[in-house]
Amino acid sequence: MLNVRNEWMKLIRKRSAIALLVISGLLPLVAGPIINVLQNRFSFTAFDGESFPLVMLSLAVSFYLPLLLALAISDVFSGEQEQKTLSFLLVRPISRMKIFKSKTISTGLYLLALLLIICISSILSGAIWLENFTVHGLFLAVVSFMLSWIPLMALGLLFMFLVQWIGSGSRALTFSIILYLAMMVVNFLFPGLARWLPTYDTNWYQRWINSGLNTLVMGRCLYLLSWCAMFYTLGYYKFSKKEF
């Protein structure tokens, strides 16, 4: 698609992006043997080959991935504005709608790539280092990682909308992180309000595993998808009306 390839290259060819992708792959590979040694020394089995990828995923979705997502989004929008490279893009004969769409798609692809890398490396690490690795566990891990893309993308679209007001990459990143932390606090302190935020669903794969497709999961699906639609629309609107 028009400009998606362009945006994807800009995102992925950065030295920091390559470093982060490599680190994402290495972390589970290193964590596996460490957990193995610890478990043998203190003789307990908290994580086996079956649950290890899910544990890695729960850590990734609650801290690591929102951070990386915020970083990517602040680069794609505010960072480019700061470096004044966005103007070059805007003078090309592409509509703002297409530019916004391509930026969103490449961010989504980047998130998917991160999830895939962590998924593969934690499955490998679990299979090599930890006992009790099963096909059932492998299946659960792959499905859970893919499901996690949706709530994270909902969070990403909220960031995308809000960073339109910020003209500097570092400020956009700081703002996104603080916003995310605030949402996490709300999640714990005000359970009534938390239902209205996508952070309520960051580890919703657990809910899929626990109860399958029931009314609650369907409701949350509808909520997340309409959240995405709403902030995609609002983000595009703000982006299209913005003067550079």
Add this chain to the structure above:
Amino acid sequence: MNTKILSAVGISGLLMAGGVLSASASASGYDLFKTSVKKTQHVNSFTANVQASLKDNDTVIYSVNSLNKENLKADSGSSTVSVINNGQKSNVEFYNNNQQSVVKSSKDNKYYVKQEREKKWDDSKKKHEEESFSAQKQKDIEAIFDALTKNYQDSVTSKQLPNGNTQLELDLSKNEIPAVGQAVMSFFLKNLDQQTGEKVHEGFGPLQFADLKPSIPQLVKNISVSRVDLKGEVNPDQYLTGQKADVYVSGTDASGKEHNLVLHISSNLDNLNKTNASTIDLNGKTVVKVQDRHDGHED
């Protein structure tokens, strides 16, 4: 803002609200559980029938059956416990009030009596006061509990029983059990031998309970909790009258033999706020007086 954008935002906002509201309506089983726990906390007296059994590869290796009468207001209680350990049956009776504790075992016909000291009575009174939290503290604890269990709340199923009670059930398979639970259970099972070694002196004066300890197979590898099934029964007055837990653990021992352990615990509450503890008349019985040990760690 043009109409297209406005209508897109409006429609998605409506759908969002619909999603949230339809999702929050289904957590009623969990809410009933919370209400009943809060209500049952304030019970003054009860009769509890507690049963527990441990199966190893479908053979019962240990079972306990006890009938406990507790009156918290009068600080008195009595219980009869029967234990079947590897086919051997033994009975123990306990009676306690705020002056003394009496223990009778089926091994002999002596009654072991320990006088409660003034200080301990004060301590337990203080402890009891601490246990009843302030309203604010209770609310905070509830909020944290809600946040921690949010992924399990909608898995609680409720069913109407023919006797008018409501049955709540939470059935967790292996991947739904949090890693902490797995860690604690496997740590406990792997270190069983050290624990029993330390606690061998446990008893009531000259009366030793060492032979009542279950002999659980020593697991060393592949320990995992494969299933936890929790059930609760709430009566029409919203008291939590029945609780049941089945914990399935599997693992292999040092010789490579696979064990499937099933721990079953059930407790039924009865005669809420109407229970009086049984008392024992020590006249004409052989009584052995038991002293607290004075070497720093009594009891």
